[in-house]
Amino acid sequence: xxxxxxxxxxxxxxxxxxxxxxxxxxxxxxxxxxxxxxxxxxxxxxxxxxxxxxxxxxxxxxxxxxxxxxxxxxxxxxxxxxxxxxxxxxxxxxxxxxxxxxxxxxxxxxxxxxxxxxxxxxxxxxxxxxxxxxxxxxxxxxxxxxxxxxxxxxxxxxxxxxxxxxxxxxxxxxxxxxxxxxxxxxxxxxxxxxxxxxxxxxxxxxxxxxxxxxxxxxxxxxxxxxxxxxxxxxxxxxxxxxxxxxxxxxxxxxxxxxxxxxxxxxxxxxxxxxxxxxxxxxxxxxxxxxxxxxxxxxxxxxxxxxxxxxxxxxxxxxxxxxxxxxxxxxxxxxxxxxxxxxxxxxxxxxxxxxxxxxxxxxxxxxxxxxxxxxxxxxxxxxxxxxxxxxxxxxxxxxxxxxxxxxxxxxxxxxxxxxxxxxxxxxxxxxxxxxxxxxxxxxxxxxxxxxxxxxxxxxxxxxxxxxxxxxxxxxxxxxxxxxxxxxxxxxxxxxxxxxxxxx
Numbered sequence: 362x363x364x365x366x367x368x369x370x371x372x373x374x375x376x377x378x379x380x381x382x383x384x385x386x387x388x389x390x391x392x393x394x395x396x397x398x399x400x401x402x403x404x405x406x407x408x409x410x411x412x413x414x415x416x417x418x419x420x421x422x423x424x425x426x427x428x429x430x431x432x433x434x435x436x437x438x439x440x441x442x443x444x445x446x447x448x449x450x451x452x453x454x455x456x457x458x459x460x461x462x463x464x465x466x467x468x469x470x471x472x473x474x475x476x477x478x479x480x481x482x483x484x485x486x487x488x489x490x491x492x493x494x495x496x497x498x499x500x501x502x503x504x505x506x507x508x509x510x511x512x513x514x515x516x517x518x519x520x521x522x523x524x525x526x527x528x529x530x531x532x533x534x535x536x537x538x539x540x541x542x543x544x545x546x547x548x549x550x551x552x553x554x555x556x557x558x559x560x561x562x563x564x565x566x567x568x569x570x571x572x573x574x575x576x577x578x579x580x581x582x583x584x585x586x587x588x589x590x591x592x593x594x595x596x597x598x599x600x601x602x603x604x605x606x607x608x609x610x611x612x613x614x615x616x617x618x619x620x621x622x623x624x625x626x627x628x629x630x631x632x633x634x635x636x637x638x639x640x641x642x643x644x645x646x647x648x649x650x651x652x653x654x655x656x657x658x659x660x661x662x663x664x665x666x667x668x669x670x671x672x673x674x675x676x677x678x679x680x681x682x683x684x685x686x687x688x689x690x691x692x693x694x695x696x697x698x699x700x701x702x703x704x705x706x707x708x709x710x711x712x713x714x715x716x717x718x719x720x721x722x723x724x725x726x727x728x729x730x731x732x733x734x735x736x737x738x739x740x741x742x743x744x745x746x747x748x749x750x751x752x753x754x755x756x757x758x759x760x761x762x763x764x765x766x767x768x769x770x771x772x773x774x775x776x777x778x779x780x781x782x783x784x785x786x787x788x789x790x791x792x793x794x795x796x797x798x799x800x801x802x803x804x805x806x807x808x809x810x811x812x813x814x815x816x817x818x819x820x821x822x823x824x825x826x827x828x829x830x831x832x833x834x835x836x837x838x839x840x841x842x843x844x845x846x847x848x849x850x851x852x853x854x855x856x857x858x859x860x861x862x863x
Contacts, residue, residue: 362431362814365421366804367414368598369437369516371395371457374410376417377801378425381814383824387424388798389417396454401461404454407443410516411523415584422585430586433524433576434593434808436601436800437517439537442492444499444510449522453506456495461719463494466501470494470539470555481633483552484536484543484644488717491539496556511562517595518564526574526592530564533596533654536645541566543631543645569596569648570810570818593811596648599625599656601803602769606793607822609649612764614753616782616790617799618772621713622662622745624752626761627654634759640715642755648807649818655761657752661710662745663771665723668709669741673734693777696739700841703727703736704852705744713748715755716857724856742778743842746785747849753786767791767829769799776830783834785842790832 363386368375373392379385391413396404422430440458443451456462471479471487479487488494492515500507514522515538518530535541535548540556540563542549548560567573576590595601599617603625608615615625631644631653640657647654666689670678674692681688704726711719725737753763766788772778773792783790793799806821808814815821 363425363428364805364808364814365430365433366798366801366806366808367417367433367435367520367595368601368798368801368804369410369414369435369520370598371405371438371441374413374417375798375801376414376421377798377805378421378430379802379805379825380428381809381824383826386428387421388801389420391416395457403457403460405441405457407451407455407519410455411520414520414523418584418586430590432591432593432808432812432814434804434811435517435520435595436598436804437515437520437534437595439515439534439597440490440492440495442495442513442515442538443519444506445512445514445519446509447511449512449519452509453499453503455516456498458490460495461489463489463498466494466497467491470497473555474551476638477635479539480638482543482549483539483541484631484633485539486638486641486643487539488641491537493539493552493556496558500557507557513558513562514564517597521573521592521594522564524574524592525577525580528564529573529594530566531569531594531596531648532566532646533569533600533648535564535566537597537643546646567594568650569594570650570807572811591808591812593808595804595807597645598800599623600648600654601807602799603627603654603803604648604806604818604822605799605801605803605825606767606769607826608767609647609652609818609822612762614763614766616749616766616768616772618663618768618770620661620664622659622749622772623656624658624749624756624766625654625656626756626763627652628761629653632759632761636755636759640755641717642714642759648803655756657715657756658713659707659745659748659752660713660719662707662748665707665709665745666741669738673737689775692735692738693775695735696777697736700838700845701727701736701740701743703732703740704849705737705740706853706856707741707744707748712857714752721857724852726852742781743785744849746778746782747846749782750786750846751850753788763788765789765791767793769793769797776832779830779832780835783832784838785846787834787839787843789834791829792832793827793829
């Protein structure tokens, strides 16, 4: 039998069909566009996402005729929500997670209920990313739309409902909405009351891996799939990716480096340390039953290095085009072998945790007439990796021990950067280069678990696992970088005060 994992992201979606032995049978993807009608606003058209998903399903169905899909699960971005009428037609565009229009509503909720109470109850530090603030914004600013709306859905529950299930959401994505009682695993009546909605207007929360329906008969015929395809509850994309990479136990973390770098950790019991609230670190259910997770993030990590490439690497880009090489590989190959004396605070797209300040700016210290651009390039990677260490130290300060990082995403393609991460953080780095579709693979594991193809999640993890290269920290360079990291923290504090970050 084969299983299908769908991964619904902010700017695109992926579909990966796998056999129960782990062989990938088919994979495809589609992109869609974000709309930014005014500063701070970011919207998405739900129908465009659904059409992209249907195109992928047709393509995968055609490619798996010899081993048809028997179950589908969904990994999806969190926080982004869409208001729908009773026919599941949008009454307003999707408001994307990093849309900042609800900053005032986030402050209102924090002031009204208390930041500590919100964190202890929902696991979410109050912030405009969370769905509750966006629903409250719609109530305050578009009461006409609010009154027309029957459903307030995120993308996991929306796509599964379009496929044929009753609106159902995993605990992991429900908790991200800041409307969910993390202790009782139900919608919190006080939060619903403040937002002016009822539990019946939200999807029903369930454990990841639960069978919640079957593919709609008419849709199955349209897509060329069996009507018997089962629909299985999925989860938030980050813990789905962690499941795909076997990050389900304490001591391990998933380091996903793309445009944004995300560091996810797993643990057995909820953690509500005051330092987590101060550092905008969340606590919510993992897609692995009985486990919890949190994540730190650096906004624009890969984007900062791409800025360097685009602005200062034109010669490298041209050479790469003529030689068929990757421009990043050329830049990295020309970096100095030793650490630099330059400090780069890489906040070119604002800061992530622990400050979460979109107004933060990037800064460079230590330039001389003898500095060349490849030294500066290495300093950019060092600065991004200092932020990784900063967040690792924050997580360990609240009792979450991390020995090993599994690296996925674009950053995992560079041996140089992976060794740099080992040297700066002092942790062992495992490179899982196969897992470019880790979130979709995690969803496929949940599909197999829900239908009994994997009697235990460990069997699904084992079937989908693949060995990777290991990078160990160099003791000498780790000591050197530890001393330089203290200088980085001082520089970061000084420049951050200029932006009001700290």
